Amino acid sequence: MSFQAAWAVADAAVNEGRIPGAVLGVVNGQGRHVAWAGSAALVPDPAPVTRDTIFDLASLTKPVFTTERILSHAHAGRLDLDAPLTSVIPDFRQYNAECWERATTFRDCLGHRTHFPAVAPIYTHGHDPATLRAFVLQREWPRVENPVYSDINFILLGIALERVEGCLVHDMDPGPGFTFTPPPEACAATEACTWRGRVMRGEVHDENCYALQGTGHAGLFGTADALLNFGEALLGRGPDLTCEALSDQRTHGWEIRFPNWSGGQKCGPKTIGHTGFTGTGLWVDHAAGQVWTLLTNRVHPSRHAETRIATLRQEVGDALYGT
Incomplete structure (x- = not known):
């Protein structure tokens, strides 16, 4: 393991101005290593990154929060993974009993593995979270031919969790170290959001999550150490x-290593990971007993910049495993 080599890759991206700030954390048989550099904020008020900086984890919400909670309910018998969503959300597409969505x-x-589109601007369809949930459930969704990674899933x-637990996602306990x-x-x-008219800091970046006031696809915040603790727990249970x-x-909820994936190609073939x-x-490599997290604020102050984040993640992952 070469933590210093991996950190040099991330640190260079900060020094070159490609990303404002970064935190890299690794846990393995050699212990825990965390390094950080750069800015937590550039505008409107500059602030440095620290080890304890809390990041908007975006789609890491999917595996770290939602997947864990769904699998926990399945293990307890409160839902069946192979049952349709309608077993918990009977009113899903309730005006067309034969539609494809109800079989999901x-x-x-x-x-x-569904046929929902990757994403949709749900937030443009109203301001009331309850009405937007109804829109999600009753919309006749365009059916994509080949399944794609989809926020809609x-x-x-998240709506299913709300039905099972009887409260909104935003009111659930996200687990130790998360909020x-x-x-x-x-x-x-x-981002400096044009829709909301301000820089997002401590407010969820994802527009749909913001409009719905909590969802299963985004909204979780946490530190590098919180993610390392979570990853260690995954290693511990095997x-x-x-x-x-x-x-x-x-x-279930994660990616597994494939050619050109986010974690690089030197990790074990059963390594799981996810990005935001x-x-x-x-990323969690069970075979090597290694967990690593790379947290950046690459969308600050705009998503419309070339940060080469995909290459950065791969180079960091490969550097961790040496030559």
């Missing part, structure tokens, strides 16, 4: 459904 199962959503899983409502001054800033392949690229749009990522 929990496992389909976890593995992105996990928005629906849905962080103190803004402790957070890395994300391979399970989060490692069981549902396709050549995906498990804001510039975050977490």
